Amino acid sequence: MKKRQLHLGLAGLLTIVFLIPQMTMASSTDYNTIISDAEAIDHQTMTQVEIRDFLRNKNSRLANYFYLGYNPSPYEEIIPKDQRTSVNNKQRSASEIIYNAAYEAKINPKFLLTMLQKEMGLVEDSSPTERQLAFAMGYACPDSGGCDIEYRGFGRQVRSSALQVSYDLEHVNQYRFQPGHTACIGDPNDSLPCTASATQVIPSNKITSVMYRYTPHIHGNQLFKTIWDRYDFASTPDFIASIGIIPEGSLVKARDGEDTDTIYLIHNNQRRPFASISALVSRFELTRVLPVASIELDKFAIGNLIQYPAGSILEGPDGSKYLLDGLQKRKIVSDEVFRNLGFNPEEIEVVSSTELATIENGLDIDDLDVSPLEQLLRDPSTGGVYYAKDGKKYPIVNPEIIDLNYPDLTITNATPEQLTALRKLLPVKIKDGTLVISEKSNQVYVIADGKRRWVSNEQTFIELGYSWANIKQVSDRVLKLHKVGEQLSL
Structure with missing residues (x-):
């Protein structure tokens, strides 16, 4: 990611204060703990409709504002920047x-709303200027003056x-402001020590450290806290205590309590029963199911039932047909496309x-020449294998990924024409929930949200129901396909 100076100039800060004159600065702000880490990363606190209604209640211009650009939804595949064209832009x-940004970044939408008000007063402004909208978050607008036009635009x-x-x-540990470290x-x-004109802070957590990096001013962060409290965005202690440690993509069931039979998928911070x-x-694979303590499982709200097998064809009351692809339903736009997929009409489930x-909702299936089904295609000229689906191909950098992700798929030799017709994207990562260890290290990781999370001690490993026999050794190259995520530790 391209690094920018992420803080607001004093002139910009004063402008914002005048945009919201009814607000007074909070005098009781804890400069060491602006908000909690748990609050910052709870990305499911608001639905899109709730965000819209919140903006309407504030008489905000944003309630009816639309922007044309690249702001992918949770159900869209992220297209690398160097592969995007104007075709990928949508008006939203x-x-x-x-909502989309909160979901993609796993950041609380309430945090983003507070930032929008803090930086440019947009939540409560019914007629903002074009500049307010264009640099809504103060991103890439350094104290030295001017804003980088590469990042111009609300979305x-x-x-x-x-x-x-x-x-x-x-x-966070790579930057000036770090948890537990004194800064001026x-x-x-x-x-150190701080001069008389400075304020000493010792950030108690990651998000406070990050916020001082974004806005290295006391008043800017005090303003954030004042808005956060005025909007009643603060979480209760019960919320903070209820954060579950079970990684995304895990298959689990309780090993104690009244119900030890139901199997759940941890998905978007919920447990979804099968x-x-x-x-x-x-x-x-059934062998991936982990027995966990019911007290850990109960920290996750129960999500929607996963009722039908993947690959099912569902038909709604209006006659529309859908392919159940993973956890998403994909509308089949015509009878011709349905016939081309080769499904048996007698297998349709009326729901x-x-x-x-x-x-x-997933993407519609509307192209006769593009298969929504998974394939493994080999390039005979190089021997390389791709995972192919929906007109796209993803390189598989090592055969061990095939063994881990696609043990039931057969590799087919592709023609040059087939491969040319597919758009090449980023390499395949290991599927969520897989335990891995590098050939160069003895650290055990679990893959979650496409990242590698270090299981930092034996107690955590055992409490999460993991088995030593399920750890898969992978090459260092494969491991480094996955960014380092937050470590797991009870």
Whole structure:
């Protein structure tokens, strides 16, 4: 990610204060703990509709503001920057852009709303200037003056700043402001002790450290806290205590308590129960199910039932047909496309509109020449293998990924024409929930959200139900396909 000076100039800060004159600065702000890490990363606190309604209640211009750009939804594949074209841009509402950025970066949408008000007063401004909208988050606008036009535009500002905060949370120990380290705010240099004109802070957590990096001013962060409290965004102690440690993509069941039979998928910080073994094994291997303590499982809210096997064809009350692809339903736009897929009409499951509403929407299937089915294609000229689906191909950098991800798929030799027709994207990563160890290290990681999370001690390993026999050794190259995530430790 391209690094920028992520803080607001004093002139910009004063402008913002005047935009919201009814607000007074909080005198009781704890400069060492602005908000908690748990609050910062709880990315599911608001739906898109709730964000929109919040903006409407504030009489914000953003309630009816639309922006044309690249702000992918949770159900869209992220296209690398160097492969994007104008075709990938879509017009979206401000509430959708905020929701999408929060989901992609795993950052609380309430955090983004507070930043929008802190930086440019946009949450409460019914008629903002073009500049307020263009540099909505103050991103790439250094104290030295001027803003980088590469990041001009509401959607670009919101997405870039959300991803930057997420990145900084993961790399906080590389920067000047770090948890537990004394720093001086307002000093011309970084040396200790602080001068009389400076304020000494000792950030107690990651997000406070990151916020001082984004805005290295006491008043800017005090302003954030004042807005956060005024919007009643603070979490209760019960919320903070209820954060679950079980990684994303895990298959789990309780090893104690009243229900030790139901199997769940940890997905988007919820536990989603499987209705049947067939619904489970059509997506995952039964051997991946982990027995965990019910007290850990209960920290996750129960999500929607996973009722039908992957690959099912569902038909709604209006006759529309959908392919169940993983956890998403994909609308089949015509009878011709349905016939081209080769499904048997007798296998159609007729479902209610209520059932359909509980299944996430995926991309429509509307192209006769593009297969929505998984394939492994070999390039005979190089011997390289690609994972192919939906007109795209993903390089597989090592055969061990095939063994881990696609043990049931057969590799087919492709023609040059087939391969040329597919758009090449980033290499395949190891599927979530897999335990791995590098050939060069004895550290055990679990893959979650496409990242590698270090299981830092034996107690955590055992409490999460892991088995030493399920650890897979991978090459260092394969391991480094996955960014380092937050370590797992009870």
